[in-house]
């Protein structure tokens with residue numbers, strides 16, 4: 001469609017923003033090339049969801065915000081998301097501005113780079129250039145191109161080889177105000193045999209017609225172990241598009257923990273490319289569909305190397321008239337001998353008007369592999385409700401317990417306590433509505 | 434605490450158009466233990482479920498009151514809070530909810546907001562009661578009834594009863610699936626709870642349970658009604674002679690609820 005839709009920004013606005021942030025010329029060129037490409041590229045093709053009528057490009061990309069002097073000065077909605085004790089390694093972005101960026105001295109001393117993306121292109125240009133768009137290309141579809149043109153934040157995380165970062169590095173992305181956009185580009189590089197956990201949350205303030213679009217590129221070196229946890233709690237006024245992709249080298253391990261707790265329409269694609277022999281990916285994702293929300297959530301693994309292993313588990317609770325399409329794609333390429341890919345999608349339906357589709361897709365081009373899937377769509381058990389109520393628990397509380405219980409096998413397995421708690425919090429918040 | 438008084442009058446209930454309880458009358462007071470026996474399919478579990486308010490059963494006639502309050506007007510939660518408790522013949526398994534979280538929610542639901550039990554006190558009580566029932570402490574952290582053996586589920590029902598301290602306890606075949614040691618343990622739990630402020634309705638097929646929990650009254654259920662009542666000696670005679678003599682005495686051919694009355 002939107003070739004003829006009037007955008008609310010142009011080359012001049014992009015150039016001005018880039019210059020205001022003192023970006024190097026090569027980065028601005030990439031932005032402008034993507035902006036031009038966006039005019040002709042198509043929207044991404046999704047299973048059972050058409051994006052034609054979604055807000056994919058009607059936003060003001062460069063709304064700036066004031067810096068916060070310290071964590072205490074952040075907006076309440078942001079403060080709710082951070083663990084004060086670990087706020088020493090934290091990046092907070094609001095619309096098109098980084099409002100806070102700190103990194104603990106001891107982590108800095110390890111040679112770790114953790115900085116907002118604009119600082120990164122200025123100070124670590126060569127390194128950023130080496131990885132940018134190596135996992136997700138800007139011309140894959142119109143949203144990727146639009147994103148590249150208007151990247152208005154994000155982080156660059158670089159962990160040198162053999163380095164273990166002992167605490168989770170945190171980021172919070174906030175969008176607020178009519179037509180505002182948050183469009184972070186996140187690059188995580190874990191060199192060989194390093195180890196790191198990155199945790200982010202997405203929150204929104206007042207406003208209408210807001211958009212979030214994010215791209216996450218992760219590079220897991222040989223023997224490295226990366227955990228990425230993302231909890232999204234955006235309001236009904238935000239449309240959210242996310243594309244995350246990890247490339248995993250030999251014996252590397254990628255772990256994704258995804259709490260899709262948005263109240264608004266959401267598209268998320270999460271892909272692990274198991275390139276190196278013996279590399280490993282684990283994806284856990286939960287969502288609650290509410291109101292008339294539409295979600296299309298894809299978990300995907302591509303097995304390229306031999307002896308690669310993956311597991312994906314998605315759980316969805318569907319209420320009201322919400323719709324969620326859960327796609328699980330296990331792709332095993334020719335030559336990926338002894339690969340093993342397992343996936344499961346479980347949906348709990350709480351309302352007859354809701355819709356939950358589980359689509360397990362196995363694409364296998366190699367004989368000597370194992371692959372399996374299990375998909376289930378279940379209804380609320382009246383018998384279970386009765387049992388809980390017969391002990392004096394109210395119907396509402398019983399429903400809450402059953403929902404949390406349905407999701408708990410995923411939540412309880414989250415290795416980082418803080419992430420676990422934050423996800424539980426987001427869950428409770430969404431259920432309380 | 435007010436003494437307990439449950440009054441069931443001429444209760445009729447059906448499930449999916451099929452009438453199962455056909456005019457049942459029974460009165461239970463604090464301090465009393467009533468046993469209900471009867472052949473399979475005569476409506477014993479239906480009585481228990483109907484009293485608790487299972488959504489599948491529809492009461493068509495009669496009344497049930499607990500301490501003068503109309504039980505049939507209450508939803509399941511309210512009945513529990515009023516003091517009714519049913520140890521079920523087939524308890525549900527609930528994934529993801531640990532036994533101890535569930536118990537704490539149940540206790541706090543009854544105590545009300547602002548009056549929650551302290552975590553320490555809860556743990557102390559739970560430990561103590563699990564001790565009485567000789568349950569391994571791992572059962573506190575397992576998901577509710579999930580993967581529990583038949584006997585473990587029964588013990589867990591009694592654990593809930595002991596933690597919630599209800600005033601009218603209905604036990605539906607709490608002895609089925611229990612080995613003899615477990616039976617004694619469960620009976621010990623029940624006997625510990627005997628009090629002037631608590632009534633019991635115990636559904637069982639076997640005299641064995643009643644050896645350990647001596648009832649004050651024994652009732653025989655057939656065709657969805659109580660057809661005979663007596664003292665503990667009635668249970669002993671049923672154990673020895675079966676039900677045929679009662680059927681002969683009352684001229685009953687088909688004892689199930691399918692019989693045309």
Ligand SMILES: Nc1ncnc2c1ncn2[C@@H]1O[C@H](COP(=O)(O)OP(=O)(O)OP(=O)(O)O)[C@@H](O)[C@H]1O
Pocket residue numbers: 448449451453471472473474475476477478479480489689690691
């Ligand atoms: N959902 C149902 N649909 C149809 N009939 C039912 C249903 N539930 C119970 N019944 C019937 O009601 C009758 C009484 O069942 P109930 O479970 O109350 O018997 P019971 O006396 O507890 O038997 P038992 O000793 O075997 O436990 C049975 O004939 C049973 O098949």
Ligand SMILES: [Mg+2]
Pocket residue numbers: 477478479522605606
């Ligand atoms: Mg029964």
